[in-house]
Amino acid sequence: MPWQFKSGLPVLPNNSQFAFGAFEMQISEEAALTAQPVEDFRIDSLVKEGDLVAQGAPVLRSRRQPEIVATAPMAARVASVDLGPGHRLSSMVFFKEAAPGRHEYDTKAAASGDAVALRASLLASGLWRFFRSRPFGKTPVPAEIPSAIFVMALDTRPAAPDPRLALHDRIGDFEHGLRALLGMTEGPVHLCQDSGDELVGPPDFPGNFRLIRNGGQHPWGLAGLQIHAHYPAAINRPVWDIHAEDVAGIGEFLRTGMVPETLTLSVTGTALREPRLVRCQPGADLRSLCYSHVKPGLHSILSGSALDGRRARWLRHRDRQVAVMVPDGAGQGGHWFLSALHRARRPLPLVPNAAVEQSLGGAFPVMPFLRALSSGDAETATKLGVLSLLTEDLALADYVTCAEPRLSDLLNGMLDRIEAEEAA
Amino acid sequence: MIRGIWDRETVALMLLAAAFPVFVAWVQADGWYAIGRLIFFLVVAGIWHVIFMLARAQPPSFAGALTALTIAILAPHDLGIFALLLGTSFGVVMAELAFGGWGRNVLNPAVVALAFISFGYPASNWPELAVQIGWAAFPAALIGVLTGVMSLRLLLGVAVVTVITLYAGVDISETWIAGAVVLVLMVCDPVTASATRLGRWAYGAFYAAMFVLFTCQWGDAAPIQIAVAAALLASLAAPLFDEIAISIWLYRRNRRIG
Numbered sequence: 001m002p003w004q005f006k007s008g009l010p011v012l013p014n015n016s017q018f019a020f021g022a023f024e025m026q027i028s029e030e031a032a033l034t035a036q037p038v039e040d041f042r043i044d045s046l047v048k049e050g051d052l053v054a055q056g057a058p059v060l061r062s063r064r065q066p067e068i069v070a071t072a073p074m075a076a077r078v079a080s081v082d083l084g085p086g087h088r089l090s091s092m093v094f095f096k097e098a099a100p101g102r103h104e105y106d107t108k109a110a111a112s113g114d115a116v117a118l119r120a121s122l123l124a125s126g127l128w129r130f131f132r133s134r135p136f137g138k139t140p141v142p143a144e145i146p147s148a149i150f151v152m153a154l155d156t157r158p159a160a161p162d163p164r165l166a167l168h169d170r171i172g173d174f175e176h177g178l179r180a181l182l183g184m185t186e187g188p189v190h191l192c193q194d195s196g197d198e199l200v201g202p203p204d205f206p207g208n209f210r211l212i213r214n215g216g217q218h219p220w221g222l223a224g225l226q227i228h229a230h231y232p233a234a235i236n237r238p239v240w241d242i243h244a245e246d247v248a249g250i251g252e253f254l255r256t257g258m259v260p261e262t263l264t265l266s267v268t269g270t271a272l273r274e275p276r277l278v279r280c281q282p283g284a285d286l287r288s289l290c291y292s293h294v295k296p297g298l299h300s301i302l303s304g305s306a307l308d309g310r311r312a313r314w315l316r317h318r319d320r321q322v323a324v325m326v327p328d329g330a331g332q333g334g335h336w337f338l339s340a341l342h343r344a345r346r347p348l349p350l351v352p353n354a355a356v357e358q359s360l361g362g363a364f365p366v367m368p369f370l371r372a373l374s375s376g377d378a379e380t381a382t383k384l385g386v387l388s389l390l391t392e393d394l395a396l397a398d399y400v401t402c403a404e405p406r407l408s409d410l411l412n413g414m415l416d417r418i419e420a421e422e423a424a
Numbered sequence: 425m426i427r428g429i430w431d432r433e434t435v436a437l438m439l440l441a442a443a444f445p446v447f448v449a450w451v452q453a454d455g456w457y458a459i460g461r462l463i464f465f466l467v468v469a470g471i472w473h474v475i476f477m478l479a480r481a482q483p484p485s486f487a488g489a490l491t492a493l494t495i496a497i498l499a500p501h502d503l504g505i506f507a508l509l510l511g512t513s514f515g516v517v518m519a520e521l522a523f524g525g526w527g528r529n530v531l532n533p534a535v536v537a538l539a540f541i542s543f544g545y546p547a548s549n550w551p552e553l554a555v556q557i558g559w560a561a562f563p564a565a566l567i568g569v570l571t572g573v574m575s576l577r578l579l580l581g582v583a584v585v586t587v588i589t590l591y592a593g594v595d596i597s598e599t600w601i602a603g604a605v606v607l608v609l610m611v612c613d614p615v616t617a618s619a620t621r622l623g624r625w626a627y628g629a630f631y632a633a634m635f636v637l638f639t640c641q642w643g644d645a646a647p648i649q650i651a652v653a654a655a656l657l658a659s660l661a662a663p664l665f666d667e668i669a670i671s672i673w674l675y676r677r678n679r680r681i682g
Contacts, residue, residue, distance in 0.1 A: 232681060306426050328426070344481035349527025351435040352614040354572025355428070365670050367619035383674060402431040 008217030009358045009396065011158040011307070023165075023264070024278045028288040029096050031073040031281050032314040033060065035089040038412075042087045043070075051078045053094070056259030057103035058126060063087055067142040071126035071259055073281040075100045091314065104257045111254040115183050122250070125259050129317065130246035134224070134233035135387035136419050146185045146240040148231040151178065153193040153244035154214055156221025157305040159268035160321050161277055163244045166264035167199065170248040175200045177251030181242075182206050191244075192226050199244075216361070224393035225361050233388045235422055243320065265289070265315070269306065269324035271299035284315045290324050299324050308395035308408070347374045348404045359397040370397065373410050378418055386414060432527050435573050435614065436486035442568035443490060443609060449560035450497050453553075458496070465492035465499075468512045476521045487526035491516060494534035494609040497557070498602075498648050499541060500548035507548075511541040531659050532616045534609065538652045550646035558601030564608040574612040577621055581628025582607060589636045599639045602647035603654075607631070611655050618662045622669035630665070631658035 035041040042063040053059055053072040062068040076094035084090045105125050109117035122128045123142055133140035140146070153163045167174050178200060182189050188210045193199050195215035212226060219225050223241035233239040249260035262279040271294050278289060286301045302309030303316040306323040315322065350356065352367045360366045365384060372380035394408040401407070451458045469492040473484035495512055503511075515537025523529045541548070568574030589596060596603070611617065611631050618627040634654035642650060 230681075232677075325426070341477065341481060341483045345483065345524065349432055349525070349615075351430075351432050351527050352617075352619050353430055353435050353438075355430045365620045365666075365673060368666060368670055371619075384670070399426060400428040400430050402427045402429070 008156070008220050008361055009355065009400070011218050011396070011399075022277055024276060025262070026278045026280050026284075026289065027074060027096065027262075028280060028285040030079070030093060030285040030288070031076070031096075031283040032091045032093040032285075033070050033073070033089065033283050034091045034312075034314050034316060036310075036316075037084060037088060037090075041089045043083070043089045044087065045081050045083070045092070047078045047081070049078050049080055052076075052097060052100045053078060054100040054103040055261060056105075056125065057100075058124070060089065060092060065142055067123045068128055068139060069124065069126050070129060071103070073283045074261070075102065102258050102261075105253070105259075107254050107257045110180075113183060118180055118183065118254075121253075125253060127246075127250055127253055127259065130242050130249070131240045132223075132242070132318065132390075133238045133240050134227060134390065135235065135238070136415055137390040140238065140240060144238055146187065147233075147237045148187040148227075148239045149181050149185055149189045150223050150227055150231070150239065150241040151181065151189065151191045151244055151247050152221070152223050152226070152241060153191060153199055154221040154226075155243075155320070156216070156218040157321065158218065158307060159266055159275065159323070160221070160305060161264050161266040162194075164194070164196070164199070165277065166245040167248055170245075170252070171200065173251030173255060174244065174248040175251065176254060177247035177249070178209075179205070180250055180254060181247065182209060188231065190226070190230060192221075192223075193244075219359065219393060219396045220361055222393050224389040228385045228388040228393075229361075229363060232385050235387070239388070243318070245320075263320065266321045267293070267324065268321065269299075269302075271295050271297070271324045271326045280315070282315065282317070286313060286315060286322055289322060294324055295326075298327055300327055304392075305395075307399050308392045343404075346404060347410075348402075350374065350401055350403065355400045356397065359400040360393075366397075370401075370407060373407055373414060374403070376410075376414065378414055381414060382418065386411065387418070390415075433486055436490065436526065438571040438573040439490055439568065439613070440486060440493075441571065442564045442574065443493060445560040445563040445567070446497070446557060446605060446608065447493060449554070449557045453557060461499075462493060462496040464508075465496045465512060468492070468509060469516050472513060472516045472521060476517075476525070480521075482521065482525045485526040487520075488516070490609070491520070491532075491534045491537075495537050497553075497605065497609070498534075498538055498551070498652070500545065500550050502549040503541065503545060507541065507545055511537045511544065514540045527615055529615060532610045532613045532655070535616075535652060535655050535659060538648070539656045542649045542652055550648045553601045553605060553648070555601060558604045561604035561608045565612070568608065568612060573614055574608070575614070575617065575624045575628075577624040578612060578617055578628035579607075581625040581630075582611075582632040585629045585632035585636065589632070594636055594640060596636065596639055599635070599647035599650055602651040603632075603635050606648070606651035606655050610652075611658060616659045616662060618665045618669070620666050620669035620673070622672060623662070623665035626665040626668070627658055627662050630661055631655060634658060 043060040045060050047059045055075045056071045058069040059072050060070050077097045079093040079095045081092050082090040107121050110121040129139050131140050188208045190210045190212050192212045195213050214220050227239050252260050265278050267289050268275040302323040303312035303319045305321050309323045350370055357366050369384040391408040394411050398406045469488045473488045476482045477484050515533040519531045519536035520529045520533040569576050618624045631654050634657050638650040
């Protein structure tokens with residue numbers, strides 16, 4: 001039974017400002033595969049600086065799970081491979097070159113519905129990294145069988161591109177990809193979409209297909225909230241989520257044998273003259289996407305939305321929007337005594353009000369959960385569903401409450417602790 | 425990157441805004457005497473806040489002004505300065521500042537201060553609140569609910585019990601003013617009220633039920649004493665209501681999800 005949530009908070013600007021089909025195609029001259037130090041993504045490089053690589057060809061391999069690879073975002077020459085301590089990926093930069101063309105995989109066995117072959121080709125083509133497994137939000141290990149998969153055709157982050165726009169010319173591929181996902185698990189595959197027309201709904205889908213319609217506001221378009229409400233993740237119950245456009249990418253891959261070249265991206269923010277909707281390669285150079293569109297003056301480029309974005313040079317993995325913000329000058333100035341006083345007592349107390357309740361959708365005991373989080377009470381937080389959530393899910397609560405330290409950082413710390421305890 | 429506005433002080437300012445109708449009605453009824461009292465309590469609470477700021481690096485809060493206003497409206501008139509000082513200091517220090525300031529406290533400082541005075545000086549002359557102060561509680565609750573700092577569920581819990589009481593024929597015509605003022609100034613304090621949806625219904629209903637019970641059974645008490653005692657019991661029970669609400673939520677969730 002699809003459940004309709006109406007709660008949430010309106011965060012401006014919303015995503016209705018983009019006209020249907022107004023994409024600009026822009027493949028930037030440079031692109032990079034990057035990882036944050038906290039992700040601890042240890043890799044072996046499969047290419048050297050100066051090598052020519054075809055779009056979609058594997059360029060690096062995880063050291064922990066050698067089956068997991070990442071592929072070149074475009075036909076290019078490898079400009080630099082920058083590894084941190086312990087072979088942790090910092091960045092691998094590519095310069096565009098047309099010559100190498102696109103890498104082609106053999107997907108006949110996978111496309112015929114063989115589940116083992118499907119896994120193998122998703123791993124070999126790097127599309128495996130589209131999946132994110134909860135609890136803890138890592139790329140799933142190759143042998144992991146998900147208890148449920150959530151396909152997010154819904155994104156309520158401020159100024160996020162409407163997945164409907166990304167899918168409108170790829171519905172066939174989307175359906176094909178969804179069918180492949182339905183074969184990957186015995187458990188339910190939830191398709192979360194807005195309250196408009198059904199994106200797909202052929203009657204011959206297997207019985208584990210579930211449609212979730214949601215007309216709510218932010219944060220109901222985040223996978224974490226939907227998973228928390230419909231199929232909470234737990235230690236022995238991994239739940240995967242994947243963006244609907246990536247599912248269409250899997251469908252395209254199975255049809256053509258080629259890794260999809262582009263993703264749909266919104267470029268918005270207070271420092272931009274007008275919002276843009278572009279299709280660019282993964283890991284695109286954010287400066288080239290903003291260049292000639294920013295207002296004069298200082299700006300900072302965030303990969304991600306204005307709520308949960310991080311300052312970045314390259315588009316981060318899984319991000320589908322770029323926020324170009326005028327720095328608000330917070331943290332500067334002010335009397336030394338007041339700022340010292342403000343920093344003296346951490347964490348700042350959380351006072352319940354309606355906005356805080358709605359910042360997590362209002363559907364579960366929000367204040368006890370946030371209090372457990374800020375006091376580090378992992379047991380209560382686990383009972384209330386912390387294992388279904390990730391950093392991005394608390395970005396709105398951070399925004400609303402101005403919490404110090406940030407609730408999303410506290411969540412990260414708590415998840416790390418729980419993971420370490422489980423591993424021990 | 426971008427930050428919102430609902431930190432502790434915003435909530436405190438919204439609570440002050442909600443208390444404004446009550447403040448105006450009270451000043452109209454009592455005149456300059458009211459202003460003088462308010463200044464006295466503001467100074468006492470303010471001094472304690474400054475002391476804790478200097479000694480313990482606790483930022484002072486506008487919630488202290490709400491505490492002072494509440495005590496100024498509700499405290500007995502004929503008490504000596506020493507008794508008022510002692511009661512206010514006990515409430516502000518022991519119920520609020522010793523816990524780390526507003527937002528970390530368990531009980532409302534004004535409730536504790538008034539309960540202290542009520543138990544310590546039982547024979548004192550509690551003020552008779554003018555009827556317009558009671559009516560001013562309605563716009564106060566409206567402002568609080570519209571700005572999101574007071575819980576509609578809590579107020580509905582109170583309303584349900586009140587309707588049942590009136591239907592059962594219990595006479596609260598002499599005490600309701602104190603009950604309504606204590607409700608908007610102290611019981612609705614979001615920090616010490618229950619924090620879950622179901623818990624707030626129970627908390628509001630419990631306050632109202634205690635208030636009605638004391639009205640019927642505690643013959644020689646002043647209406648303000650009755651309301652303060654009910655508020656004290658309700659905020660002591662608030663965490664229990666939260667626990668019950670969480671247990672019910674977990675039970676239903678586990679049944680639904682399996």
